[in-house]
Amino acid sequence: xxxxxxxxxxxxxxxxLAGLLSAIVVTVLWQxxxxxxxxxxxxxxxEIARFLLIWIGLLGATYAYMDNAHIGMxxxxxxxxxxxxxxxxxxxxxxxxxxxxxxxIVGGVNLVELTLxxxxxxxxxxxxxxxxxxxxxxxxxxxxxxxxxxxxxxxNTSTDNKEH
Numbered sequence: 001x002x003x004x005x006x007x008x009x010x011x012x013x014x015x016x017l018a019g020l021l022s023a024i025v026v027t028v029l030w031q032x033x034x035x036x037x038x039x040x041x042x043x044x045x046x047e048i049a050r051f052l053l054i055w056i057g058l059l060g061a062t063y064a065y066m067d068n069a070h071i072g073m074x075x076x077x078x079x080x081x082x083x084x085x086x087x088x089x090x091x092x093x094x095x096x097x098x099x100x101x102x103x104x105i106v107g108g109v110n111l112v113e114l115t116l117x118x119x120x121x122x123x124x125x126x127x128x129x130x131x132x133x134x135x136x137x138x139x140x141x142x143x144x145x146x147x148x149x150x151x152x153x154x155x156n157t158s159t160d161n162k163e164h
Contacts, residue, residue: 002149009142010066017059024052047124051132058104058139065096066146090154097147100140108136 031045064070077085114120116130 002145002152006066006146006149009145010063013059013063013066013142017056017063020052020056020059024049024056027052044124047122051122054132055135058135059142062139062142062146065143068150086154086157090151093147093150093154097144097151100143100147104140104143105137108133108138108140111136 027045027049031042031049034040034042034045061070077088080088111133112130115133116128120129121127122129122132
């Protein structure tokens with residue numbers, strides 16, 4: 001069940017990331033056009049691009065974790081026995097779960113609350129910085145769910161190996 005839900009979340013996250021990536025391309029292109037063709041740089045496009053990059057970076061890292069695409073030490077892991085490989089995967093996913101809860105969710109919620117009251121606004125756009133920082137707990141929740149799904153998969157895999 002978790003794996004099916006993880007695939008659905010990954011699909012919609014990929015679409016959302018594609019939209020964010022398209023938006024940052026258009027924003028940076030607009031900045032270049034304004035600066036070099038009109039000789040009048042846009043005052044807001046740099047800030048929009050910066051905020052989009054924050055969202056792309058955190059949600060992209062979450063997507064990579066969901067897809068097991070993060071950098072790993074395969075040359076070390078491949079030398080381990082099957083049981084040791086499973087244990088190292090479990091340790092890695094438990095570490096990711098702990099990080100996503102402690103840093104991204106708890107720390108992110110604290111940061112959002114700090115910038116929500118009193119309201120901290122961005123310089124050029126005037127939007128609440130809490131909206132920008134909201135990606136921290138969002139990516140934390142998604143990463144925590146992915147870690148739990150990966151842990152369940154490790155458990156199912158080790159159970160299947162014991163039966164054979």
